Amino acid sequence: MSDSLALKVRNPWSLVPSLGNLDAYITAVNRLPLLTAEEEQDYARRLQSKGDVDAAGRLVMSHLRLVVSISRQYLGYGLPQGDLIQEGNVGLMKAVKRFDPDQNVRLVSYAMHWIKAEIHEYILKNWRMVKVATTKAQRKLFFNLRSMKHALKEHSDHQQRSSLTESEIAHVAEKLNVKREEVLEMETRLSGGDVALEPQTDDDGESYAPIAYLADDSQEPTRVLEARSRDHLASDGLKQALDVLDPRSRRIVEERWLKVNDDSSGGMTLHELAAEYGVSAERIRQIEVAAMKKMRKAMTANVAVAA
Structure with missing residues (x-):
């Protein structure tokens, strides 16, 4: 079948192999003829006015080579070109x-x-497990930093140098409207390699991956001390802090913050306590604030003694 008849077959998609064989796919789409302006207009109007699926397919097929060409610009991110082409085809459709x-x-x-x-x-979803760009400016930085670094090196006397100078960092930040710190962080992420947590093979018993020697934070000394202090404050510390209060203040704090009824509704309200003691709700609130200050002071002292 000649190229001039390629798009006129009953099922034009049969001309394009699957992306499983990338070389065959690229060869096939490059052989598909381009549409003239008149043909493109005709197919587009048929799609727009009649919802002609066949016309849509012919518009897509004639531009598959464009997707292949664009996908080559993103090979530096380490993702399979077949996946890039597939996503690009979605955008084309x-x-x-x-x-x-x-x-x-x-x-x-x-x-x-x-x-x-x-x-x-x-790329943003799959290049790294951690998303490296969130804002519009950061995305622009992500996709332009590598090409800008290459251009800067071409005009530099030190082309073997991999890192940017201070003036180059300032230039990139100004050009892309981001902070200097963001340029440095993005450069670090782009230059750093991915490391697998799990070992890639179990043939050698001597092979280790980071998962084998990552630290357990729960046994870190400062965390152990923090946990002990927290447990002390939640038990003995709280009891000792309540002991410094007079009976009325202690009952108000217990009713307001420490009591839980069977229906999980909590203790008494300010107005209920005010009615019981024959004072205003504002007075109960003042007593509560003063009591909390005394307790906080007592608990701070307990922590210092425990340390």
Whole structure:
């Protein structure tokens, strides 16, 4: 079958192999002919007015090579090109669906934005387990820092130097409208390699991965002391702090903060305590505040003694 008839077969998708064989896929899409402006307009109008799925398919197929070309720009992130192409194809289909033939713009120009956006989103979600970019400015920094570093090296006398100078960092930060610290952090993340927590093979009993020697924070001395102090304050410390209060103040604190009824409704309200003691709710609140201050002072002293 000649290339001129390639898009006229009953099932044009049969011409494109799966992405499992990447080389065959790229060869096939590069052989598909491009549409003329008139053909593109005709297919786009058929899709827009009649929802013609066949017309949509032909618009997509004629631009598959564009996705392959764009995907090559993102090979430096260590992700399979087949996955990048697949995500880019999703963006292409979104572009075809939204394409307006009356805007006097070729689909290739319109689709580039959608293809790149879909690939960007895929990279941000899958390049590292930790997302490295959240804000719009950080995303711009993520996808432009590598190319900007390359351009700076080409104009530098020290092309073998891998890190940026202070002036170069300032230039990048100003150009991309981000902070100097964000440039440094992103450069560190881009230059750092991923390390597997689990061992990659169990053939050698001497092989170790980070999971084998990560520290247990729960046994770190300061954490042990913090846990002991917390347990002391929750038991003996609280009892000793309550002992410094007069009976009325102690009952108010216990009713307000420490008592839990069978229905989990808590103790008495300020108004209920005010009615019992024959004073205003504001007076009960003042007594409560003063009592809490005394308890806090007593508990602080207990912690110092325990230490």
